Amino acid sequence: MSAQRLELDRILDDRRTRIIVCCGSGGVGKTTTAAALGLRAAERGRQACVLTVDPARRLAQSMGLTSLDNTPRQVDGADTANGGSLHAMMLDMKRTFDEIVEAHADPDRAAQILANPFYQSLSSSFAGTQEYMAMEKLGQLRHADEWDLIVVDTPPSRSALDFLDAPQRLGRFLDGRLIRVLTGPAKVGMSFMGVLNAGFSMMTSALTKILGAQVLKDAQTFVSALDTMFGGFRERAESTYRLLQAPGTAFLVIAAPEPDALREASYFVERLDAERMPLAGLILNRVHTSPAARLSAARSLAASETLDSQQEPSATASARVADGGASNVGVSNVGVSDGRAIAAAALRLHAERMQLGKRERRLAEHFTSAHPAVPVAEVPAQPEDVHDLSGLRVIGKLLCEGF
Amino acid sequence: MSTADTDWDGVRLHVVTGKGGTGKTTTAAALALALATAGRKVLLIEVEGRQGIARLFDCPPLPYAERKVAIGLGENNRAGQGGDVYALAVDPEGALLDYLAMFYNMRRAGNALTKLGVVDFATTIAPGLSDVLVTGKATEATRRRIGGKESPHVYHAVVMDAPPTGRIGRFLNVSTEVSDLARVGPIRTHADTVAKVIRSPQTAVHFVTTLEEMPVQETLDGLTELRELTGGAIAPGGIVVNMARPAVLGPDALAAAASGSLDVGALAAGLKASGVGDDDHLAADLAIELKEHALQVALQDRARTELLKAGRPMYELPMLTDGIDLAALYELAATLRKQGAA
Numbered sequence: 224m225s226a227q228r229l230e231l232d233r234i235l236d237d238r239r240t241r242i243i244v245c246c247g248s249g250g251v252g253k254t255t256t257a258a259a260l261g262l263r264a265a266e267r268g269r270q271a272c273v274l275t276v277d278p279a280r281r282l283a284q285s286m287g288l289t290s291l292d293n294t295p296r297q298v299d300g301a302d303t304a305n306g307g308s309l310h311a312m313m314l315d316m317k318r319t320f321d322e323i324v325e326a327h328a329d330p331d332r333a334a335q336i337l338a339n340p341f342y343q344s345l346s347s348s349f350a351g352t353q354e355y356m357a358m359e360k361l362g363q364l365r366h367a368d369e370w371d372l373i374v375v376d377t378p379p380s381r382s383a384l385d386f387l388d389a390p391q392r393l394g395r396f397l398d399g400r401l402i403r404v405l406t407g408p409a410k411v412g413m414s415f416m417g418v419l420n421a422g423f424s425m426m427t428s429a430l431t432k433i434l435g436a437q438v439l440k441d442a443q444t445f446v447s448a449l450d451t452m453f454g455g456f457r458e459r460a461e462s463t464y465r466l467l468q469a470p471g472t473a474f475l476v477i478a479a480p481e482p483d484a485l486r487e488a489s490y491f492v493e494r495l496d497a498e499r500m501p502l503a504g505l506i507l508n509r510v511h512t513s514p515a516a517r518l519s520a521a522r523s524l525a526a527s528e529t530l531d532s533q534q535e536p537s538a539t540a541s542a543r544v545a546d547g548g549a550s551n552v553g554v555s556n557v558g559v560s561d562g563r564a565i566a567a568a569a570l571r572l573h574a575e576r577m578q579l580g581k582r583e584r585r586l587a588e589h590f591t592s593a594h595p596a597v598p599v600a601e602v603p604a605q606p607e608d609v610h611d612l613s614g615l616r617v618i619g620k621l622l623c624e625g626f
Numbered sequence: 627m628s629t630a631d632t633d634w635d636g637v638r639l640h641v642v643t644g645k646g647g648t649g650k651t652t653t654a655a656a657l658a659l660a661l662a663t664a665g666r667k668v669l670l671i672e673v674e675g676r677q678g679i680a681r682l683f684d685c686p687p688l689p690y691a692e693r694k695v696a697i698g699l700g701e702n703n704r705a706g707q708g709g710d711v712y713a714l715a716v717d718p719e720g721a722l723l724d725y726l727a728m729f730y731n732m733r734r735a736g737n738a739l740t741k742l743g744v745v746d747f748a749t750t751i752a753p754g755l756s757d758v759l760v761t762g763k764a765t766e767a768t769r770r771r772i773g774g775k776e777s778p779h780v781y782h783a784v785v786m787d788a789p790p791t792g793r794i795g796r797f798l799n800v801s802t803e804v805s806d807l808a809r810v811g812p813i814r815t816h817a818d819t820v821a822k823v824i825r826s827p828q829t830a831v832h833f834v835t836t837l838e839e840m841p842v843q844e845t846l847d848g849l850t851e852l853r854e855l856t857g858g859a860i861a862p863g864g865i866v867v868n869m870a871r872p873a874v875l876g877p878d879a880l881a882a883a884a885s886g887s888l889d890v891g892a893l894a895a896g897l898k899a900s901g902v903g904d905d906d907h908l909a910a911d912l913a914i915e916l917k918e919h920a921l922q923v924a925l926q927d928r929a930r931t932e933l934l935k936a937g938r939p940m941y942e943l944p945m946l947t948d949g950i951d952l953a954a955l956y957e958l959a960a961t962l963r964k965q966g967a968a
Contacts, residue, residue: 249646249790250841340807344754435811479647482949483678515911518902526900533899561879562889566896568874569912572919579947606921608839 226591229504229598231623234473235264235372242365243503244467246377247477248487252508252602255609255618256477257376258286258311262612263619264372265309266302272310272370276357276378286311286612293318295364300612310370319356320346332448341445353378354388358463365466464498473503476597478590480510480583485590492594504598506622507587511580512603513573520577527570530563600625633864633939633966637830639768639823640785640863643794643848644834645841649868651678652950652958653834653943654787658711659959660968662698666709666782669767670695671716673760674789679713684952688713690720692767696952703963705956709782716763718756725759725816728766754796754803758817761800765823791833791848795855798824798831802855825856830863835933837870837926842933849936864939864967867930871945873923875916884920888913941965 234240245257254275261273272295273286286298295310324342325333336342345352357378364373431439466472474495478488488505495502591599602621609618634640640657644650651672658670669692672679677687683695692712700707719740726736770780789797796803801814801821808814823829833848835841849862873880882888894909902908933940943961946954962968 251647344803344807435808435813438808438811438813441807481647482681483676484647513911514914515908517906518908522902526897526902530896530900562892562894562896563899564896565875565879565888565893565916566900566912568879569893569916570897570900570902572874573912573915575947576915582947582949606918607925610839 226505226587226595226597226599228625229506229600231260231504231600232263232267234503235260235267235269235623238371239471240473241372241471242361242466242469242473243372243374244377244472244474245375245477245506246474246491248484251477251479251484253477254376255615256475256506256508256602256622257374259609259615259618259622260475261311261372261374262298262301262309262615263623264374265298265307266305266616268305268307269372270308270370271372271374272312272364273374273376274312274314274357274361274364275376276314276316276353283311283313286615293360295370298612314353314357314360316353316356317346319360320352323359328448336445336448339441339445339448341442358466362463362466467500468498470501472501474500475503475506477506477508479508480586482586485586489590489593492597502597504600505590505594507599507601509604510583510587510601511576512626513576513580515573516577516580518573518577520574520581523570523574523577527567527574530567530570534563534567602626631966632963632968634830634968636827637863638779638781638783639764639829640783641788641794641798641824641829641831642785642834642866643788643791643831644866644868645791645844648834648836648841649943650790650834651676651682651787652955653832653866653868654785655679655682656943656955656958656962657832657968658783658785659696659699659708659955660963661783661785662709662711664698664700664708666698667780668698668709668711669781669784670711670713671764671767671784671786672713673716673764673786675715675717677715679715679787682950682952682955683713688715690715690717690724699956699959699963703956703960705953712781714763714767716760718759721756721759721763724763729812729816754800754807755813757797758800758804758813758820761798761824762816762820765820768823768828788831791844794831794848795851798852798860799855800824825859827861830861832863832866833938834866834868836868837929839925839929842929845933846936849938862936862938864941865933865936866962866967867933867940867942869945870926870942871919871922874919880920880923883913883916884924886913886917888916939966941967 234243243257243260245253245260247253257273257275261271265271274295293312293315295312298309298311301307301309321337324336328336354377357375361373361375364370467474476488476491476495478484492502492505587599587601591597600622602618603626605614605618609615640654640661642650642654642657644653655670658668662668670679672688679695680687685693685695688695692714694710695713696711697706698708698711699705723733723736723740726739727733764784764786767781768779768784771777772780788794801817804814804817808817831852833845835845845865852860852862875883879888890909890913893913894904897904897909897912930940941962942965943958946957948954959968
C-alpha cells in the first residue's frame with residue numbers, strides 16, 4: 224500500500240496556516256525539520272518564526288545564531304526576495320515562568336514565590352514544565368500577531384505523548400484535589416470530606432513520612448501562592464488546547480524509519496485524532512534510497528561473491544569487511560584503479576543499502592496500512608550533518624518537492 | 627573467556643544513557659547479556675515506562691516485578707549458556723508504593739496517596755522526588771544480598787536503561803536535587819543512601835552515541851555536565867559507539883571516492899567481470915553510493931576523534947541492517963565482551 228503524498232508547500236503557502244507543530248520521539252530530526260520548514264516558508268514569502276524548546280541549542284547552531292534568549296531574533300541569510308522574513312527563538316523555560324509570575328503577582332508576592340524551593344524545582348525541571356511553557360510561549364507569540372506562521376519544535380520528551388499530556392497534567396494538578404488538601408481542608412468540597420474523614424490522618428501522616436514536615440510546609444506555601452495568583456490553571460491549559468485544535472494549526476508527526484519511532488508516531492496519530500487535533504501528515508526522515516535501485520540486494524551480493532571467488536583466497540579474506548567490532552580494520556587498501564576490488568566493495572555496499580531500504584519500506588508500509596489516510600513526505604538520509612542555512616534549504620526542498 | 631579482566635571489574639551498577647534514537651535500550655540489553663556469564667544473575671532495569679525491554683526480548687509487558695527474560699551469553703560467546711538475565715520496569719508510582727511498604731509498612735496508605743494524585747504531584751512539582759524513588763529501587767537491587775550482611779549479592783550486576791543524556795546529570799544527582807527541597811526528613815535520608823551507592827566506585831555511567839555530530843556533542847556535553855553537577859563524584863563509564871558503518875574500502879580508494887576521482891571505467895570493468903554488467907550506467911550510480919559512503923566514513927572518523935577527547939574507554943557496535951532481534955542482541959553482547967566492556 225502506498226501512502227498519499229504530503230504536500231507541504233501547499234500548507235506553507237496557505238495563509239490560513241498560522242501554526243505548525245512538529246512532534247515525534249527523540250532523535251528523529253524534529254528540530255532540523257522545524258528549522259527547514261520555517262526557512263522555506265520565509266523564503267516563499269511568509270513572516271515565519273521558529274520556536275524551539277531543545278536544550279541542546281541545536282537550532283541555534285543550524286541557524287547560525289550564537290544565542291537565543293527567549294525573544295525571537297531575526298535570522299540573517301534567509302532569502303527575503305519574496306517579502307518574507309525568518310525569526311527564531313529558543314525557549315528559556317525558567318524565564319518564561321518567571322515572567323508569568325511577575326506579570327500576575329505584586330512584587331512582594333512574586334519575590335516570595337520566586338524564592339520558594341518548590342518553585343525553583345518546578346520552573347527549572349525538564350518534566351512537564353517545559354511542555355507547558357512551550358505552549359504558553361506559543362500562545363504569547365500567536366497573540367502578538369507579529370508573525371503569520373509559527374513553527375514549533377516540541378520538547379525532547381521521552382515520548383511524543385508527553386507533549387499533549389503535560390500541560391493538562393500541570394493544569395489538573397494545580398487545580399486538583401491534592402492541592403485542595405494541601406491548601407487546607409476548608410477548600411475541600413463536601414463530598415470529598417467524607418473520604419477525607421476516613422483517610423485524612425493516615426494520608427497526612429504518610430505525606431509527612433515521605434516528605435518530612437518542612438517539605439510539606441514549603442509545598443503548601445508554594446501551592447497556595449500559586450493558587451491565589453492564577454485562580455484556575457486549568458483554564459489556561461484549556462485555552463492552550465483550543466489554540467491547538469483551531470483550524471489554522473497543522474500537526475506534523477516526525478519519525479525515522481525505525482520500529483520505535485514509528486510506533487510512537489502511530490500512537491501520536493491516534494491520539495491527535497482522539498483529541499480532534501488537525502494532523503497534516505507524517506514526515507519520514509533519513510530514509511535510505513538508492514540511485515541504482517534496479518539492482519536488487521540479492522543480485523548485488525551474488526555478483527560481489529562472484530568477484531571474491533575470482534580473487535586470491537588471501538585477498539578475498541582481507542577484502543571482506545570485519546564483522547562487528549572496531550570498524551575500518553580488515554579492509555585491504557585496494558588500489559584506486561583495482562576495478563574488481565572496488566566493484567566488489569561497491570556491490571556489497573549497495574546490497575546493504577538495498578536491504579536497509581527494504582526494511583525501512585516495510586516499516587513505513589506497516590504504518591500506512593494502519594493509517595491509510597495520513598499523507599507522508601520522505602526525506603532521504605543525508606551523508607553529512609546539516610548545520611547551516613544552505614543545508615536546511617536542501618532539506619526543505621527534499622521535504623516539499625520530493626526526490 | 628575468563629570472567630575477570632573486563633574494563634569494569636568492581637562495577638555493579640551500570641547506568642546506560644544516550645541521546646534519543648542512538649540505541650540506548652538495545653545497548654543496555656546487550657550489556658546485560660554480556661555480563662550474565664554462567665552462574666551469575668544480572669538485572670536489567672527500565673525506568674521510562676516505554677516497555678522497550680519487553681519488545682526487545684519479545685515477552686509480555688514487564689510488570690513492577692523482577693522477571694527472568696533471557697539467558698545470558700555463555701563462555702566462548704555461546705548464546706543461551708550463560709546465567710540469568712532478569713528485567714524490571716520501574717515506574718515512580720510503583721517505586722513509591724514499594725518505598726512505603728519497605729520502609730514504613732504502609733502499602734495501604736500508599737494506595738490512598740496514589741488515588742489522590744500524589745504521584746502526579748511528585749512528577750509534576752518535583753521530578754527530583756520521583757527520580758530518587760526510581761534510582762532508589764535500582765540501588766536497592768544493587769545492594770540486595772541473599773542473606774545476612776556478609777552473604778553474596780543477589781545480582782552480580784544491575785544494568786539501568788536510564789533517561790537520555792540531556793537529563794542524566796539531574797537524574798543521578800539525587801541528593802542535591804532533593805536537598806534543595808528537603809534539608810532534613812526521611813526522603814532526604816533515603817536520597818543520601820541512594821547517592822552513596824551512585825557516587826561509589828560500584829557505579830559507572832556509560833554513554834551510547836552514534837557517529838553523528840549532534841549525538842557526539844551531547845555525549846561530550848553530558849560527560850561535562852555529570853562532572854560539573856556532581857564535582858566528579860559520579861564515575862563516568864565508557865562510550866559505546868552504536869550503529870557504526872564499517873568502511874568497505876581502504877583510505878586511498880575512499881579518498882578518491884569522496885573527491886569524485888574514482889576510476890569509474892575500472893569500476894565498470896569490475897562490474898562486468900562480476901556478471902551484472904554496466905547497463906544503464908550502473909557504475910556511475912554505484913560511484914555515487916561509494917561517494918556518499920566515503921563522506922559518511924569521513925564524518926564518522928571526525929566523530930571518533932571528537933569522542934577520543936573525552937578520554938573514556940570506547941566500544942563500537944556495528945549497524946545491523948536487519949534490525950534487532952534476540953540473535954542480534956547476543957551478537958552485540960559478544961562484540962561488547964570481545965572489546966572488554968563485560
